Amino acid sequence: MPTTDPSQIEVDGIKIDLRNRSLAALLAWLLPGAGHLYQGRYAKGGLYMVCILFTYLVGFAIGGAHVVYASWIPGDRRWHYVCQLGVGVPALPALVEGWRMKQATIVDRDVAGRVSGYRTPASWEPLFGGVMAPPRRPVREQEADEVSAWYARHGAGYEMGTWYTMIAGLLNILVIYDAFSGPLSIPISGRKKKTEDDDEDDKPADAAPPKTSGKRNAGKPDSGKTSTGKTSTGKTPAGKTTAPARSKASK
Amino acid sequence: MIPISPTYLLYYLPLLVAISLVYGATRHEDMSLVFRHAAYTAYWITSFMGIIFLILWGVGYLVS
Numbered sequence: 001m002p003t004t005d006p007s008q009i010e011v012d013g014i015k016i017d018l019r020n021r022s023l024a025a026l027l028a029w030l031l032p033g034a035g036h037l038y039q040g041r042y043a044k045g046g047l048y049m050v051c052i053l054f055t056y057l058v059g060f061a062i063g064g065a066h067v068v069y070a071s072w073i074p075g076d077r078r079w080h081y082v083c084q085l086g087v088g089v090p091a092l093p094a095l096v097e098g099w100r101m102k103q104a105t106i107v108d109r110d111v112a113g114r115v116s117g118y119r120t121p122a123s124w125e126p127l128f129g130g131v132m133a134p135p136r137r138p139v140r141e142q143e144a145d146e147v148s149a150w151y152a153r154h155g156a157g158y159e160m161g162t163w164y165t166m167i168a169g170l171l172n173i174l175v176i177y178d179a180f181s182g183p184l185s186i187p188i189s190g191r192k193k194k195t196e197d198d199d200e201d202d203k204p205a206d207a208a209p210p211k212t213s214g215k216r217n218a219g220k221p222d223s224g225k226t227s228t229g230k231t232s233t234g235k236t237p238a239g240k241t242t243a244p245a246r247s248k249a250s251k
Numbered sequence: 252m253i254p255i256s257p258t259y260l261l262y263y264l265p266l267l268v269a270i271s272l273v274y275g276a277t278r279h280e281d282m283s284l285v286f287r288h289a290a291y292t293a294y295w296i297t298s299f300m301g302i303i304f305l306i307l308w309g310v311g312y313l314v315s
Contacts (some may be wrong), residue, residue, distance in 0.1 A: 012281035031313060044276050051269040160262045174277045183278050
């Protein structure tokens with residue numbers, strides 16, 4: 001009888017207790033890998049933490065600590081920050097600096113009352129020595145401003161740093177999903193390999209009664225091209241059979 | 252030959268390692284399978300990028 005508790009799953013022959021999945025997902029967002037550490041998945045938690053924070057910090061460093069900032073004014077719509085925000089706490093100071101900049105920004109208007117530009121008062125100072133602070137206004141595309149100075153100073157590092165930090169944030173979205181639901185079980189690409197399991201699947205249902213092993217990724221570990229049905233949580237496709245799980249002890 | 256410094260390409264390596272490992276880990280729980288999947292992913296990405304590079308390099312050679 002398969003269990004219906006969504007927090008109890010088995011993947012690669014390893015039983016996983018996802019505990020409070022929402023809390024794990026929140027922790028995973030706040031600090032990459034923290035959700036997995038909370039669930040007792042220490043190896044994966046450590047791997048996520050090292051990989052994502054390393055990527056984020058390398059990008060942050062080669063970009064001169066200016067690649068992560070929050071800004072949404074004409075000429076400086078920093079959509080990249082939406083991706084960077086996926087990394088959680090390490091990107092949150094930018095929200096504080098962005099809010100402070102917004103409060104300090106002077107909006108110039110023409111005689112008709114339309115917005116003609118934005119200015120940052122000379123007296124305004126960022127909180128953290130300019131780290132994660134938006135550029136001083138005005139910021140105009142293709143004109144000399146603080147953003148162009150950052151580009152000039154860091155060269156390719158500014159561009160690559162932006163990409164690194166964005167990718168770190170996007171990778172953490174996958175990690176949040178993993179903390180909430182366990183490993184993905186959809187094929188990544190390409191053709192599905194024809195295996196004995198599939199041959200069994202092709203048989204009529206009355207000839208091969210479905211098993212409800214409640215295991216994910218069981219028996220197809222190697223190429224990553226294929227993946228079996230899902231869990232014992234009711235997600236397993238009807239009639240899908242899974243090969244016996246490879247247990248840790250058998251290695 | 253290549254319009255950028257070859258050292259620029261070194262930016263690719265840390266990203267490749269991080270992306271492959273994280274992606275592999277989101278697909279498996281057994282760490283040995285994670286590493287195998289990561290190796291496969293790195294191979295796939297590198298092959299794909301290599302093919303794109305060769306195409307662009309060939310196009311650049313033809314038009315220059």
